[in-house]
Amino acid sequence: MIPHLHPHTGDCEHACCLKIEHLSVHIGGETILDNIDLHMHCGQMVALIGPNGAGKSTLIRAILGQREYEGKITFHEASGKEAKLRIGYVPQSPAFDRGDPVSVMDLFTCCIFKRPAFLRPTKAMREKVLDCLANVHGEALIDKRIGTLSGGELQRVLLALALEPMPNILILDEPLSGVDVEGMSLLMDMLDEIRKKFDLSILMTTHDFTMLEQYCDQVVLLQGKILRRGTPLDVLNSEEFAQAFHMGGGTQA
Amino acid sequence: MSVWYAFLNALGIRMFEMDFMKNALLAVLLLGPLFGLLSTMIVTGKMSFFSDALGHSGFTGIAIGVLCGAVQPIYFAVGLSVLFALLFSFVRSRTSQSADTIIGVFSSTAVALGIFIVTLGGRSFTKFNRYLIGDILSVSPQEIGLLALVLLAVVLLWGFGANHLVLTAVHPQLASSRGIATKRNETLFTVAIAIVVTLAMSWVGLMVINSLLVLPAAASRNLARNLRQYHLLSVLSALLCGLLGLCAAYWLGCSAGATIALLLAVYFAVSFALRNRAA
Numbered sequence: 422m423i424p425h426l427h428p429h430t431g432d433c434e435h436a437c438c439l440k441i442e443h444l445s446v447h448i449g450g451e452t453i454l455d456n457i458d459l460h461m462h463c464g465q466m467v468a469l470i471g472p473n474g475a476g477k478s479t480l481i482r483a484i485l486g487q488r489e490y491e492g493k494i495t496f497h498e499a500s501g502k503e504a505k506l507r508i509g510y511v512p513q514s515p516a517f518d519r520g521d522p523v524s525v526m527d528l529f530t531c532c533i534f535k536r537p538a539f540l541r542p543t544k545a546m547r548e549k550v551l552d553c554l555a556n557v558h559g560e561a562l563i564d565k566r567i568g569t570l571s572g573g574e575l576q577r578v579l580l581a582l583a584l585e586p587m588p589n590i591l592i593l594d595e596p597l598s599g600v601d602v603e604g605m606s607l608l609m610d611m612l613d614e615i616r617k618k619f620d621l622s623i624l625m626t627t628h629d630f631t632m633l634e635q636y637c638d639q640v641v642l643l644q645g646k647i648l649r650r651g652t653p654l655d656v657l658n659s660e661e662f663a664q665a666f667h668m669g670g671g672t673q674a
Numbered sequence: 675m676s677v678w679y680a681f682l683n684a685l686g687i688r689m690f691e692m693d694f695m696k697n698a699l700l701a702v703l704l705l706g707p708l709f710g711l712l713s714t715m716i717v718t719g720k721m722s723f724f725s726d727a728l729g730h731s732g733f734t735g736i737a738i739g740v741l742c743g744a745v746q747p748i749y750f751a752v753g754l755s756v757l758f759a760l761l762f763s764f765v766r767s768r769t770s771q772s773a774d775t776i777i778g779v780f781s782s783t784a785v786a787l788g789i790f791i792v793t794l795g796g797r798s799f800t801k802f803n804r805y806l807i808g809d810i811l812s813v814s815p816q817e818i819g820l821l822a823l824v825l826l827a828v829v830l831l832w833g834f835g836a837n838h839l840v841l842t843a844v845h846p847q848l849a850s851s852r853g854i855a856t857k858r859n860e861t862l863f864t865v866a867i868a869i870v871v872t873l874a875m876s877w878v879g880l881m882v883i884n885s886l887l888v889l890p891a892a893a894s895r896n897l898a899r900n901l902r903q904y905h906l907l908s909v910l911s912a913l914l915c916g917l918l919g920l921c922a923a924y925w926l927g928c929s930a931g932a933t934i935a936l937l938l939a940v941y942f943a944v945s946f947a948l949r950n951r952a953a
Contacts, residue, residue, distance in 0.1 A: 485847075485850070485851050486850075487847065487850055487851070508851060510847075510848065510851035510852075512845060512847050512848045512851075516845060516847070517844065517845060518718075518720075518844070520895060521718060521844055521895075522894070522895050522898035522899060522900060522901060522903065522904040523840070523844055523900065523901055524899060524900035524901070526900065527840075527900050527901040527902075528841075528844075530837060530901075531837040531838070531840050531841040531844075532837075532841060532852055534837065535837070537832065537833055537836040537837060538836060538837050538840060538901045538902075539832070539836060539901050539902050539904075539905035539906075540902065541902060564899075564900075566899050566900070579848075
């Protein structure tokens with residue numbers, strides 16, 4: 422069920438690994454993230470949880486290279502050789518303007534092709550995009566305007582986009598917000614399928630704790646620093662989790 | 675130019691008998707696609723208020739140019755407004771205040787500075803009225819050449835950079851996660867707007883120039899389902915309204931800039947009424 426389980430930062434032998442070491446972020450004299458250490462192995466699904474303002478987005482932006490940070494973020498192949506990290510990023514969906522006259526095909530064109538998106542796409546381009554969409558069972562969405570997609574459909578399109586070119590790690594920012602229950606399990610099943618098929622690691626932030634146990638190998642509870650890290654059950658039943666979410670003990674996930 | 679003159683003479687249209695009308699027609703044919711293209715990105719990037727502020731800074735540039743006695747205040751003005759635009763982008767990226775507020779600050783400061791300089795020493799503002807209202811008939815062949823160069827530059831920018839510009843406008847964070855230099859794109863585009871606005875101001879007029887930069891795309895968004903339609907509709911509408919506006923202005927004896935803006939507003943109203951048909 423769980424392929425590579427290293428609940429604590431441990432050895433990275435025989436698995437490719439994203440290493441975050443002593444990462445700190447200061448913004449305007451304030452410490453947002455303090456000395457974060459995190460290892461993620463290929464094929465792992467890691468959930469980043471924490472209350473609002475805990476620094477989840479900041480950590481993601483640091484990994485994406487959009488925030489200045491102290492510390493080290495490195496990626497090693499299974500052989501132990503350091504390699505360039507390719508990130509597939511799925512942004513939070515409500516950040517799109519629903520009125521933009523941008524079709525799914527347009528979005529792909531802007532991201533992966535040189536030919537300007539205001540010209541008619543070539544047949545080869547369309548086929549390539551259909552291939553990408555097939556990864557998320559979304560071929561039918563190609564000519565739809567982004568603004569008309571449902572939350573779940575948009576997430577799938579963004580996911581297909583993040584997989585082209587194939588990354589080492591997939592980062593999803595709140596992929597479950599704005600997605601209904603049915604869409605949620607569909608999306609999670611799909612992520613599960615993708616990480617097994619392509620052996621990539623998946624890091625996601627979420628406020629939904631119900632699916633952690635079923636899908637995640639590692640849960641990281643963040644609030645400025647890492648409060649607790651471990652298997653879903655371990656974290657959800659911990660004292661730190663209860664305190665961070667003001668539940669006064671017990672899990673009410 | 676002589677080919678163009680001969681061509682229009684051969685057509686024998688009375689409206690275009692005079693050379694200045696021939697010039698104006700050519701200018702409109704160049705300005706249409708220019709505004710249509712820039713418009714798509716201004717609206718997608720939510721920069722309509724920003725481009726307005728750039729227009730104001732262009733006016734200040736012209737005022738300073740005239741004050742310094744530059745032989746060609748227009749070149750001077752373009753340089754200044756590009757500088758102003760860069761400063762503006764810099765402040766915008768370095769502050770936690772909302773873009774809305776910063777734009778307000780810069781916009782009013784620019785106009786105040788422009789008026790201050792123009793009226794310094796008890797001089798009259800009157801000769802600057804032409805920059806507020808604009809007069810397309812005043813365009814010279816030399817300026818048309820410049821306009822053609824700018825259009826060529828913008829078309830090249832679009833040909834090579836449109837994909838990244840669109841992505842930056844639609845979702846900056848997604849764009850930068852894919853290794854696109856979003857800051858550089860935004861700056862490049864800002865500079866393009868500054869140049870076009872400053873150049874076109876004396877023909878279109880500061881008061882209405884922003885409607886030409888916003889309306890074509892704003893209306894086309896109501897109808898377009900993809901980027902191809904969006905660009906096509908925006909450029910065509912700017913071109914068509916430009917031509918119709920020039921003709922209407924000729925017959926009615928009113929400002930061409932204002933007439934074009936009004937026609938575009940009509941187009942917006944029509945597209946708004948039809949918006950639900952385009953899913």
